[in-house]
Amino acid sequence: MSEASETLNPYEGFKLLRDHAPVTQLEADGGWQVARHADVHAVMRDHETFSSDVSLQPPEERGAPSMLFSDPPEHHRLRKLVSAAFKPSQIQKQEAQIRTRCGDMLDELATDTEVDLVQALAAPLPVMVIAEMLGVEDGDMATFKAWSDEIFSNIGEILFGTASPESERAAAEMNAYFLARINDIRRHPKNHLLGQLVAMETEDGMLDDEELLSFCRLLLIAGNETTTGLITASARIFHEQPETLIQLKQQPQLSGSFVEEALRYYSPFSATVRRTTREVELAGQTIAEGELVVPLIASANRDERVFDAPDTYNIHRSPNPHLALGFGIHVCLGAHLARLEGRIVAEQLAERYSQVALVHPDTTSVGDLGGPKELAVIVR
Numbered sequence: 193m194s195e196a197s198e199t200l201n202p203y204e205g206f207k208l209l210r211d212h213a214p215v216t217q218l219e220a221d222g223g224w225q226v227a228r229h230a231d232v233h234a235v236m237r238d239h240e241t242f243s244s245d246v247s248l249q250p251p252e253e254r255g256a257p258s259m260l261f262s263d264p265p266e267h268h269r270l271r272k273l274v275s276a277a278f279k280p281s282q283i284q285k286q287e288a289q290i291r292t293r294c295g296d297m298l299d300e301l302a303t304d305t306e307v308d309l310v311q312a313l314a315a316p317l318p319v320m321v322i323a324e325m326l327g328v329e330d331g332d333m334a335t336f337k338a339w340s341d342e343i344f345s346n347i348g349e350i351l352f353g354t355a356s357p358e359s360e361r362a363a364a365e366m367n368a369y370f371l372a373r374i375n376d377i378r379r380h381p382k383n384h385l386l387g388q389l390v391a392m393e394t395e396d397g398m399l400d401d402e403e404l405l406s407f408c409r410l411l412l413i414a415g416n417e418t419t420t421g422l423i424t425a426s427a428r429i430f431h432e433q434p435e436t437l438i439q440l441k442q443q444p445q446l447s448g449s450f451v452e453e454a455l456r457y458y459s460p461f462s463a464t465v466r467r468t469t470r471e472v473e474l475a476g477q478t479i480a481e482g483e484l485v486v487p488l489i490a491s492a493n494r495d496e497r498v499f500d501a502p503d504t505y506n507i508h509r510s511p512n513p514h515l516a517l518g519f520g521i522h523v524c525l526g527a528h529l530a531r532l533e534g535r536i537v538a539e540q541l542a543e544r545y546s547q548v549a550l551v552h553p554d555t556t557s558v559g560d561l562g563g564p565k566e567l568a569v570i571v572r
């Protein structure tokens with residue numbers, strides 16, 4: 193990265209890319225960044241040319257495949273196994289519980305003094321929601337969160353290089369924990385998501401331990417940091433545009449469009465990755481077969497070719513064709529859940545407080561994958 197670009201906020205950098213280098217290779221043998229909405233959309237739509245099977249590790253070293261990093265027909269098979277549990281009607285059943293969890297966490301939040309919103313709410317809430325789906329007991333929650341953080345913060349190395357000893361240890365401990373739970377569930381069936389997966393009969397028989405573990409890991413990796421990112425993005429928007437909090441207080445029914453615009457404006461899953469299966473032309477650039485492609489979701493969502501005044505947060509924006517939850521066959525499986533959590537948090541913050549202020553607005557990061565590790569706020 194040049195000195196000049198280091199000083200840019202990521203959204204200014206994205207704009208330069210969109211205007212001057214919409215499809216560009218990072219280094220001579222690096223991945224191709226894709227910055228415009230139309231091109232990111234085209235990549236996500238065409239899963240035959242842009243494969244999600246990106247890992248270079250030999251298949252025997254990868255363990256059971258995960259849907260996020262597989263192509264059809266394997267992707268279809270894996271997604272079908274869990275998709276019923278993520279339908280709106282199923283997710284709706286969790287609403288009351290999520291509201292209670294969120295309310296309990298906010299009851300503990302001190303007002304008029306500096307508190308870390310990540311530790312108090314934005315990290316534990318999504319973990320609890322997924323943990324409940326997987327039948328993790330309350331007492332194991334903190335350990336569970338530590339494992340998922342360790343694994344997530346090393347996702348790049350896990351995929352493309354050598355995982356750190358810490359992340360390998362976290363993965364091994366989490367596997368051992370879930371294996372014990374799975375064996376327990378086999379003796380005493382349970383009705384949560386993991387219980388349903390353990391009991392599931394597929395055309396190829398029951399799922400084996402490694403397939404079950406792979407699901408647990410995927411849900412953690414895909415659903416935790418991203419939702420933390422949405423919650424912290426919401427706080428940042430309340431800081432930057434205090435009138436939005438007041439608007440939501442008066443009209444809680446705007447919480448759905450508040451969340452959509454938050455997803456667009458500060459996209460928590462800021463980029464994803466694909467590998468080309470053939471030579472392809474994108475925005476006039478020829479990309480060879482086997483190259484990595486990095487669709488910059490956060491850039492696509494600020495593309496002035498699609499969104500009017502893209503750098504303005506507009507709670508009433510409609511339509512809002514953002515790509516924050518992906519598009520095509522890999523579109524976020526947890527989208528309804530993420531939206532529900534986002535709405536509940538926004539509604540409860542607006543109901544309880546008249547101000548949510550960041551303590552260090554200039555030093556907290558935006559545009560990273562997932563959410564920040566801490567976010568000092570003062571609520572009043």
Ligand code: HEM
Pocket residue numbers: 236259260261271322410411414415416418419422459460461464465489515516517518519521522523524525526527529530
């Ligand atoms: C605000 C929160 C979230 C955001 C921004 C987000 C974003 C995304 C995006 C962009 C993708 C597509 C990635 C790609 O095409 O390469 C995706 C896929 C996925 N997400 Fe989410 N996600 C969120 C929350 C969740 C939650 C809560 C869960 C589950 C508990 C979840 C589970 C998944 C899964 C399993 C996939 C893979 C789907 C597939 O490959 O077919 N996500 N997510």
